[in-house]
Amino acid sequence: MAKKQKNSKALSEKEGVDQPTRLNPLASERLKKNKTPSTEVIIEGLLSGNKTHLSRALTRIESTAEKHQKQGRQIIEACLPHANKSIRIGVTGVPGVGKSTFIESFGKLLTSKKNKVAVLTVDPSSSLSKGSILGDKTRMEELVKDPNAFIRPSASGDSLGGVAQKTREAIILCEAAGYNNIIIETVGVGQSETAVHSMTDFFLLLKLAGAGDELQGIKRGIMEMADAIVINKADGENIKAAKLAKTEFNRALHLYPPKESGWKPKTLMCSAIKNKGIDKVWQLIEDYLEATKKNDYFQHKRTEQNKFWLLQTIENTLKRDFYNNPKVKGELEKQLALIEANKTSPFEAAANLLSLKG
């Protein structure tokens, strides 16, 4: 195993830019010869903590090309023995609540404590408008320059299931690359929170004071998942309203049934932009970890998540194998044309295609 890469800051994060690196000599040699490094080289580089190789590996698992997907699976397999050694924190909140600013401030605190921080996002954006509004590196100016932080925008995909699967795999890769704090950011729209909740140890809901939607029914499912509610922008003239909101949220949280974890969700205030109260958030997470490791809930939750991800992995693989079948590829075009001509129903067309499976 190559020893930990120290100067990863010096490397370009961009895929395809090959500079000589401090990998072990053999890998370095291979890198010079091939413009596209081999899967083996990527794995070696990733495990040594090299950001360029980590980025490359993530590009492989996000690719829709069969060749890259196969490489992606090899990389995941190689990373599995090195994964699981991190704390996974989910962060959610509606647009405007200050998620990026919070993550920047929180991430800087963590790296200052000698942690390595990876920021991933789950953003199955509007199928109409396309494009991710989260994980934009330009919104985390300082963190992106930090050699001990790694920020990756959301994988794209045409379904939440696909995006979530890729994020789940990205966690494995980041952990294998030595990141011991994984932050997963998502936007407050219901289903994506459930996905992020299913892959994190601690779930943090960011809120604003006086935003009017605090106790709406629609937010209940998300409030129910939260291990902490953090009221952001608690500064200047906002402090009074933030304190009021804190009391209200606390009251609301008491109405929920006790959590399986035994943990009582807490409410905190912070000002991410002024870097205030961020250390208290980290302290709270440390308290949570201590409590849930003591009562074994931490491992229990990960086990349940693993069961869930077993099923998700199976389902995504079934789809991929089916659509990659050459017979299916040809017939799919034909059946779509028949639907186009209004000469078949989706149910009949599906039956025809499924008969090719055997």
Place this chain on the structure above:
Amino acid sequence: MAKKQKNSKALSEKEGVDQPTRLNPLASERLKKNKTPSTEVIIEGLLSGNKTHLSRALTRIESTAEKHQKQGRQIIEACLPHANKSIRIGVTGVPGVGKSTFIESFGKLLTSKKNKVAVLTVDPSSSLSKGSILGDKTRMEELVKDPNAFIRPSASGDSLGGVAQKTREAIILCEAAGYNNIIIETVGVGQSETAVHSMTDFFLLLKLAGAGDELQGIKRGIMEMADAIVINKADGENIKAAKLAKTEFNRALHLYPPKESGWKPKTLMCSAIKNKGIDKVWQLIEDYLEATKKNDYFQHKRTEQNKFWLLQTIENTLKRDFYNNPKVKGELEKQLALIEANKTSPFEAAANLLSLKG
């Protein structure tokens, strides 16, 4: 084919309550002999417009038992030639906006115009809290008693995909039973709107005046999908605020790029509880239908939806077939136990299970 059933009101809607009905004599005879009517009898009854048989058919497609699922598929196949002859209207809005009251008022208007109305719901509720908050018949007291209306609560399921698939099938069955207006209700949480949008011709967003969340980024995806925004509870002291909201929404709607349909989304006000403005909503939908049938968008959209549902049907079937494989059933238990004991990863366990597919 049995002639249209006239006295469906007299029949109990509850599954399993078998009363002699005005089915054709043969079917009636069969019904007496068997406590559980055959698939053939259910199909005959459904196509004659019998609500009891329609309910039975829906129970079949919602069942997780393989036997019932098979019957469900037979029923769908028999219904397909009789489907597609309806207008499908999606209705969404946050809890408290008055969806049930609106649908009750709107549904009554439609039945008064000699239409048959089916109300279905898509509600992939919080995986934590379980249970559906939509489609509760007690919330539509009058409509539920109307012989020309049929109300069915959301199918349950552990994924939005599963729930949506069942609702999509329910549309086919309701259409085959003679319902020419299908209303699909959903709650305002993002992903479920996308699902409902993908199975309806017209998408209606209910809003309240002054609720504070009008122009929040989070609602953009949903506003973008809407063909009409209807401001409910525009009565008494609310009228002024409703008018203001109408102007604001109109302004916001103008900021979106033109729709593929050529239709410019409109904003209306109504008071469902006072039965005011509901006829204007129907008028608007008729205008939409006229415009989009003229420019062929109506059929184009249904074709695109059919393509989407082809893929959805395939994916749901792949999953069902895999998990129903006896070898997989046995091994799945074992792999889950290994995960429980932390002796394998979800990815390795999935690979083991998928190797049994052959």
